[in-house]
Amino acid sequence: MIVQTGGEITRETFWQIGPLAKGMFYFLSVVALLVFIYGVYERLARYTEGEPDPRNRLDGFASRVVNAVRIVGSNEKQFNRDLYGGLMHTFVMWGFLVLLIGTTILFVDMDFYRPLTGESFWVGDFYLAYALVLDAFGLLFVVGLGMAMYRRYVVRNERLFGPHTSIEDDAFVWVLFLLGVGGFLVQGIGMVGQEARAAETVSFVGVFTATLLEAGGLTPAGAAVIYPIVWWHHSILALVFVAWIPYAKPFHMLSSFANVAARDEKAGRVLPNVPADLDATNAESIDDFTWKELLDQDACTKCGRCSAVCPAKASGRPLDPRDVILDLKGYRAEVDAGAGNKPIIADGGASVIDSETMESCMACMACMDACPVEIEHLSSFTRMNRQLTDQGDVDANVQDVFQNVMQKGNTFGEPQRKRADWADDLEFELTDAREEGVEYLWYVGDYPSFDDRNKRVARSLARLFDQAGVSFGILFDDERYDGNDVRRVGEEFLYLELAGHHVETFEDCVFERIVCTDPHSYNTMKNEYPEVDFAEFADDPMMPFEYDERWNTEGEIEVLHWTQAVENLVREGRLGLSGDELDYTVTYHDPCHLGRYNDEYEAPRELVRATGCELSEMPRNRADSFCCGGGGGGIWMEFDEEPKPSEERLREALEDTAAGGGVEKFVVACPMCMTMYEDGRKTGGYEDDIEVVDVAELLIEAVETK
Incomplete structure (x- = not known):
């Protein structure tokens, strides 16, 4: 009841709970806490x-924690593309946290402050503010869980369901919901049974619950009888939940925060380097994965956001990024139980992950961009691709590409003397x-050099x-x-040969900046070449270079995509454009390696606008762009897919x-995108409906019109 303590308002904590029951509650609390720990x-x-992870995941620990608190506390990733989901998760998370904080405050006051001082701070205005805040956030907690249940059981959002959906998913949401509702029921019954609490109007949900109970016939005497029963039900459910957290889906409440704190800002666009130790294995066993990759598996909440944006899944390829992460987690549990004895990845289906699943990945990073808990899918996927390469289980077409690059220096198998033809x-x-x-040292790239359209x-x-x-020049042969892309399909050592050759060549040239035609080249030269410690491999007779330093680690050599370089030229007026030369209505496709990988969205758009064209955006643009299907080696492989990613994207445009x-x-700004969309025009029947052009072709038409 509300009682006066030193003239200040408060209430009895263990109403109708005797000393023996109270002792039993503390005993069970200790047991639950020990099981949790x-x-x-x-x-x-x-x-x-x-x-060990190749990245230092704990450097700047304090700032990592602060940033994780900001990201997790704001729920910014949950709101991305999904307002309903963002609100739902915000209500549940902050409701849970405030209720947990409220319980902790009461515990500190009751079991530490009062015994030490003989007084209580859980009184007066503080108590009333406490009651108001907990009712408000408790209500948000229940509303958020109601939203989750509506989405799961009424709407049946398809991304929430998959082969790993299990009873633990239902148990998680129902236990939380019953805890939230049960807390208000305990409060309402207590208010009916304690007449003095009728003045506790700040507890507006409790007052409402008590009013409903009284309208249903509950009397103060009846409340006193049933209160201990309902209280024990609520308390045991809460303690069981605490003990259950580390063993099932609720663990994501801890692992997700840790995963966000340990994230690598360069993940995806910079892949982990392979160690120089040739005895090192990539994915022969689950313990070849780094501790961060194991944490990724535990952080997955099965939300399906990665699945919903994956172009491979949308095209019917056998890849679901969520299921790959959860398959690995499930196999880890089998191994820990002494039952796991399968290869991680192989061709034929007798493994944890089938080779075709990984070959389906376009390395577009959409899964990582959509993941609210910063799972770094590409790190695990590349590890398995490297294992496929080690085993010789690579797609035959890709193997031909490897041979072409090793023998001819290009993916087309053409003589290098023709490179500048x-x-x-x-x-x-x-x-x-x-x-x-x-x-400008202009790195032209394979497709602009050998593909007729490019x-x-x-x-x-x-x-x-x-x-x-x-003043610009090229390297010719x-x-x-x-x-x-050969790196992203697993051929790390071939990538190292190419990187070493290029940086050695760059060192012999005099230039101010490197300009790349292809966003794939731009990403790897800007972000990945500087990560290589060439000294580890310079003495290897298999490596065709002698360069033994790190290259461009401080970014002293500026590496640009051509749209960035030309945007500067347009801004300086060096192309003489007035912005009214062309009058086409166009749409622009963001290449993954320029956009999601490197956050460059505006330079190509500014160039399109500089020609006078009217730019009409597709619904999926900028960070939400849909991959053309050519990344991650996809341009070299054949898939049974319907529709092709390029066909779906052209449909979206029209x-x-x-x-x-x-x-x-x-309009595109990537040679691979050009190739994929020209193919999609033919196979999708869009040849008479739309023309595929590069930004450079629009610009030169505008300049020549001028």
């Missing part, structure tokens, strides 16, 4: 059995950057540089494939944009 210890001990139709000679200093793009870009009066069928040109 042991479970957390087991989890942490298991992580130590994983491999695309420039034969230009009206001017290209500078050899190996012999003459230039402002050669036109290369010539357009060369003319733009020439028109702007830029010393330019080789950049290595980005049907879902504001301009609809009025879109005349589908």
Whole structure:
């Protein structure tokens, strides 16, 4: 009841609960806490059995924790693409946290402060504010859980269900819901039985509950009888939940925060380097995965956000990023139980993950961008791709690409002497950057050099540089494939050969900055080449380079995508555009390696606008862009898929944009995207509906029109 303590308002904590029952409650609380601590210890001990992570995940520990508190506390990732889900999770999380804090405050006052001081701080205005805040957040907690249950059981949001959906998912949401409702029921019964609490109007949910109970016939005497029963039911359920946390889905409340704190800002766009130790294994066993990759598995909440945005899954390929992470987690449990004895990945289905599943990944990073708990899918996926390469289980087409690169230096298998033949139709000679200093060292790339459609793009870009009066040159036959995608399908050592060759070549040239045509080249030269310790491999007779330092670690050499370089030229007025040269209605596709990988969304759009074209955005744009299907080696493989990612994207351009069928040109800024969308135009039947052009082709048309 509300009683006066020193003239201040408060209430009895253990109403109708005798000394013996109170002692039993404390005993059970200690047991639940010990079970919880042991479970957390087991989890942490298991992580130590994983491999050390190549990244320092604990550097700047204080700032990591602060940032994790900001990200988790704001629920910013939950709101991404899903307002309903963001509100739902915010209500549940903050409701739970405030109720936990409220329980802790009461525990401190009752079991520490009062015995030590003979007084209580749980009185007066503090008590009333406490009651108001807990009622408000308790209500949000129940509302959030109601929203979760509505989405799960009424709407039946398909991304919430999959092969790993189990009774623990239902138990988790129902236990929390019963705890929230049960807390208000205990409060309401207590208010009916304690007449003095009728004045406790700040407890507005409790007052409402008490009013309903009284309207249903509950008397103060009846309340006194049933209160201990309901109280014990609520208390035991709470203690069981505490003990259960480390052993099932509720553990994500801890592991998710830890995962966010341990995240790598470069994850995905910079893959972990393979150790120079040739005896090291990649994914022969579950313990080849790093402790962070094991933590990723435990942090997964089965929310399906990664599945919902995965272009491979949308196209019917056998990849669901959530299921891969959970398959690994399930197998780890089998191994820990002494029952696991399968290869992690192999061709044929007798493994944890089938090779075709990993071959389906486009390395687009959509899964990582969508994940609210910062799971780094690509790190685990690449580890398994490297294992496939070690085992010789690589797709036959990809194996041919490896051979082409090793023997010819390019993915097309063409003689290197033909690398600059695309420039034969230009009206001017290209500078050899190996012999003459230039402002721009232009890395042209494989597709602009050897693919007929992309050669036109290369010539357009060369003319733009020439028109702007830029000093630029290329490497001719010393330019080789950049290595980005062979690395993402698992061939790390071939990538190292290519990286070593290029940085050694760069060192012999005089230039101010590197400009790349392909976003894939741009990403790997800007972000991954500087990560390689070439000294570890320089003495290896298999490596065709002698360079033994780290390259560009401080970013002293600026690496640009060509749209960034040309945007500067346009801003300086060096192309003479007035912004009204063309009048096409166009849409623009964000390449994954330029957008999600490197956060460059505006430079290509500014160039499109500079031509005078009207830009009509697709619904999935910028960070939400849908992959063309060519990344991660997809451009070299054949898949049984319907529709192809490129076909789906072209459909979106023509049907879902504001301009609809009025879109005349589908604009890209990536040679691989060009190849995939030209193919999609044919296979999807869009040849008469839309034209695929590169930003460079739009620009040169505008310049020549001028």
